[in-house]
Amino acid sequence: MVVDELSEPDIDRLFQAFADSTRRDIVRRVTVESYSVSGLAALYDMSFAAVQKHVAVLERAALVSKEKHGREQLVRANHEGLHKARQLLSEYEAIWHQRAARIADILAQG
Template sequence: MVVDELDQDSVDRLFAALADRTRRDIVTRVLVHEESVSALAQRYDMSFAAVQKHVAVLERASLVTKRRHGRERLVRGDVGTLRTATRLLEQYEQLWRGRLERLDDLLAEDDERTHERSDPHPSTAGDAP
């Protein structure tokens, strides 16, 4: 189970990082191809330092990695971490689907009981008036 693979702090960092629109956009861009932090900074209406902070949050969440290439720091997306997030969300979905199925079963049982109480002598198909 993925939940057991990750400690709660890692899960919190992962989803907190993905909660921000700019960070989701950065992840999307660097999954396609590596980009330098300075190239990323040119894409957004914010300071270089602000983009660096977004990248740092993504890096702490293991959604991106950085490597030095000359004077630049290249950012690359980590598909494995996104797959982990997907598996975690799928587990939550299965949990809720199971709960909804149990709720449907309980409601169906309640409907049957209500119907039985309201019609104590159900007619049979062969009865004539």
């Protein structure tokens, strides 16, 4: 998934990826430092395969990337994806602020 020029399905995947507390925790952790997939799996009360799937969801959403390192696969945060998601919500907020400013204008001139 390329990070700029996001298609609507890309944005779907991005927010879908955030809609799970385990995945949000993974994002926070791998932002601070790299983890192997089994290193991550050890943190949660679920199977290795389940965590592996969560990492795959984050990878498809371009929120993390994996780097092969010997027999381990190191997972690290991809800041571009996170930044893009934040930016989208900021744009939605901007629409609201524009409307609020317009209403204030009308009241002032009214």
